[in-house]
Amino acid sequence: MLEARGLVKAYATPRGKPPLRVLDGVDLCVAGGRLAVVLGASGSGKSTLLNVVGLLEDADAGEVTLGGERVSALGRSARSRARGRYVGFVFQSFLLLPSLTALDNVLLAARYAGRAGADARRRARDLLAQFGVLERQAHYPPQLSGGEQQRVAFCRAVLNDPPVLLADEPTGNLDDANGRVILDALRARARAGAAVVVVSHRADAAGGADAVYRMRDGRLESERAVHQGGTR
Amino acid sequence: MGRITRRYGFTIAGIAIGVAGIVALGAMGERIVRFIEGGDRFVLGQISVAGKGMGMGAGFTAGGMLPASAIRAIAAVPGVSGVQAQVMLPLNPSTSQFMTLTQELILGVDLSVPSPNRQFPTLPIREGRQLRAGDRGVAVVGASFATSHGLRVGSALTLEGEAYRVVGVLERTLTAPDRFVMVAIEDARRQWVAKDRMLRTIIASGAAAVNAADLNTGAAVGWRDGEDPDAVARRITERVEGVNVQIPSELSALLRSSTAFFSALLGGIGALAFVIGGLSLANTIAAAVFERLRDFGVKRALGATDWQLGREVLAEALAVTLSGGAVGVALAILLGASVDRWAARSGQQLFLFSGRLLGGALVFSVLLGAAAAAYATLRVVRLSPAEAIRRGA
Numbered sequence: 023m024l025e026a027r028g029l030v031k032a033y034a035t036p037r038g039k040p041p042l043r044v045l046d047g048v049d050l051c052v053a054g055g056r057l058a059v060v061l062g063a064s065g066s067g068k069s070t071l072l073n074v075v076g077l078l079e080d081a082d083a084g085e086v087t088l089g090g091e092r093v094s095a096l097g098r099s100a101r102s103r104a105r106g107r108y109v110g111f112v113f114q115s116f117l118l119l120p121s122l123t124a125l126d127n128v129l130l131a132a133r134y135a136g137r138a139g140a141d142a143r144r145r146a147r148d149l150l151a152q153f154g155v156l157e158r159q160a161h162y163p164p165q166l167s168g169g170e171q172q173r174v175a176f177c178r179a180v181l182n183d184p185p186v187l188l189a190d191e192p193t194g195n196l197d198d199a200n201g202r203v204i205l206d207a208l209r210a211r212a213r214a215g216a217a218v219v220v221v222s223h224r225a226d227a228a229g230g231a232d233a234v235y236r237m238r239d240g241r242l243e244s245e246r247a248v249h250q251g252g253t254r
Numbered sequence: 255m256g257r258i259t260r261r262y263g264f265t266i267a268g269i270a271i272g273v274a275g276i277v278a279l280g281a282m283g284e285r286i287v288r289f290i291e292g293g294d295r296f297v298l299g300q301i302s303v304a305g306k307g308m309g310m311g312a313g314f315t316a317g318g319m320l321p322a323s324a325i326r327a328i329a330a331v332p333g334v335s336g337v338q339a340q341v342m343l344p345l346n347p348s349t350s351q352f353m354t355l356t357q358e359l360i361l362g363v364d365l366s367v368p369s370p371n372r373q374f375p376t377l378p379i380r381e382g383r384q385l386r387a388g389d390r391g392v393a394v395v396g397a398s399f400a401t402s403h404g405l406r407v408g409s410a411l412t413l414e415g416e417a418y419r420v421v422g423v424l425e426r427t428l429t430a431p432d433r434f435v436m437v438a439i440e441d442a443r444r445q446w447v448a449k450d451r452m453l454r455t456i457i458a459s460g461a462a463a464v465n466a467a468d469l470n471t472g473a474a475v476g477w478r479d480g481e482d483p484d485a486v487a488r489r490i491t492e493r494v495e496g497v498n499v500q501i502p503s504e505l506s507a508l509l510r511s512s513t514a515f516f517s518a519l520l521g522g523i524g525a526l527a528f529v530i531g532g533l534s535l536a537n538t539i540a541a542a543v544f545e546r547l548r549d550f551g552v553k554r555a556l557g558a559t560d561w562q563l564g565r566e567v568l569a570e571a572l573a574v575t576l577s578g579g580a581v582g583v584a585l586a587i588l589l590g591a592s593v594d595r596w597a598a599r600s601g602q603q604l605f606l607f608s609g610r611l612l613g614g615a616l617v618f619s620v621l622l623g624a625a626a627a628a629y630a631t632l633r634v635v636r637l638s639p640a641e642a643i644r645r646g647a
């Protein structure tokens with residue numbers, strides 16, 4: 023479960039212009055088992071929203087609750103641990119570590135959660151197999167195609183089975199076929215119980231979403247809500 | 255370690271060059287320091303007495319003749335434990351005597367009495383044996399002398415046209431004795447007479463009654479336990495006529511002040527080496543961290559705490575510094591050895607890779623590497639993960 027209330031984030035602008043209020047009081051609630059899609063033009067603040075919700079960046083105001091814990095109030099180290107415990111990230115540019123093999127990239131998620139071991143290895147291999155990249159496990163990211171890299175990155179994001187999954191333009195660097203694989207996988211995670219937020223500037227990412235929002239002028243507008251099953 | 259080497263090849267090379275610089279310059283400094291300290295220990299271990307006056311002979315004590323009567327008088331001074339007559343002759347009088355400590359010398363010692371030097375009761379032997387009472391026509395040579403003249407135990411050696419056999423080679427001391435040829439004093443006296451035309455004239459003219467036992471350039475004097483060597487030296491000056499007595503502490507001070515320039519120079523070079531090598535090392539480590547800013551952002555996104563990241567960086571910095579340091583030390587030793595092989599032809603050694611230098615350089619490198627890693631990590635974790643990812647892209 024993910025709950026964000028009253029998020030404000032402004033960036034300083036050069037030459038003394040007024041600061042840019044990228045988030046101007048944003049609320050976002052996504053219950054476990056649901057997939058929310060946030061649409062918006064480039065520069066509308068979608069990434070900023072996701073970063074603040076995922077504790078990659080501090081908001082100027084507002085609070086974030088993950089899995090029932092008010093994580094925005096935590097100290098730096100506790101916030102790091104909360105990220106590892108609650109959140110999986112999928113980025114547009116994959117962000118695999120180039121110095122690690124595909125398998126080690128996936129296992130990185132277990133390392134910081136203190137769960138590295140035979141179990142994590144087995145699970146990592148199962149995930150890689152599920153996404154058809156097991157035979158690539160010993161390859162380094164530069165040796166993989168974009169589609170393969172994003173599959174590996176997805177395996178890394180879900181290795182610890184996080185209750186919240188945040189995807190920032192996950193298909194932005196992929197062809198249609200690979201994009202479908204990732205979007206399907208995100209939907210499957212939601213069906214499996216995670217709260218999933220996908221951010222995209224392309225409306226076709228909204229297919230199959232339980233809720234669709236649009237970022238505009240620092241605010242999040244509800245575009246379409248599909249109520250089914252539990253609330254929030 | 256294999257992975258570390260692959261990933262950090264350039265970093266390790268950078269560190270290796272920095273450490274090699276530190277160690278090579280440090281080794282030159284150590285070489286000089288050992289030389290100065292060794293000389294200092296030697297002069298503090300005995301009272302050196304030379305004859306006053308005629309200015310014949312030369313060498314360490316650079317004095318005149320010290321007759322047998324003077325030696326007996328010195329032995330009678332209260333506090334004196336022993337006197338060993340010596341003849342010290344420059345092997346090649348034409349070379350500059352600017353630094354007599356680096357000159358090749360013939361040292362004839364009276365083997366019938368023990369060496370009174372408290373620091374060097376015997377000079378350590380590398381090969382063969384020491385001189386002993388009754389030896390004639392045999393020599394023990396210093397390590398540098400042996401190298402530059404191609405001598406070993408059993409070699410023949412010609413001094414002033416007389417044949418000697420090498421019976422021993424001294425351990426390298428990095429000080430004056432490395433260039434000594436040690437012989438019995440009786441042999442050295444013959445050399446002296448052969449070398450010194452004026453002395454021959456005096457003896458032939460009968461102007462002075464000179465016995466063989468009077469032909470000493472100086473003597474090493476020892477003191478009894480509990481005596482103050484400077485006080486004993488002053489007592490000798492007061493009670494014995496016609497001698498030049500070196501006060502040990504004054505000689506030591508003189509030696510130190512005459513080498514002060516070199517000490518300061520090498521201290522400066524060493525300090526500079528540490529600063530430059532250290533800066534290059536710290537910069538290399540910090541750059542290796544900043545270079546992977548994005549990776550740190552990603553790791554923090556995956557839940558890495560500051561502490562976990564710090565430990566990772568530290569472990570990598572240590573591995574990189576140690577491998578770079580080891581390569582650097584090896585490089586420096588290789589370089590020093592090849593330069594010294596060339597220098598050995600003239601009996602010189604320019605580098606001394608002492609344990610304290612190597613240990614010190616490695617500890618210094620590791621501490622600095624760790625400090626640089628800690629600094630870089632603190633800088634990195636102050637950024638938000640999003641910022642780190644953005645900047646590192």
Ligand SMILES: Nc1ncnc2c1ncn2[C@@H]1O[C@H](COP(=O)(O)OP(=O)(O)O)[C@@H](O)[C@H]1O
Pocket residue numbers: 033034042044062063064065066067068069070071
């Ligand atoms: N670190 C930053 N400093 C200054 N301005 C920023 C920073 N990050 C984002 N911005 C600005 O905030 C706005 C929103 O950025 P972003 O959240 O990346 O938009 P989106 O993901 O919707 O394209 C943009 O105008 C961008 O230039």
Ligand SMILES: [Mg+2]
Pocket residue numbers: 068069070190191
């Ligand atoms: Mg964006």
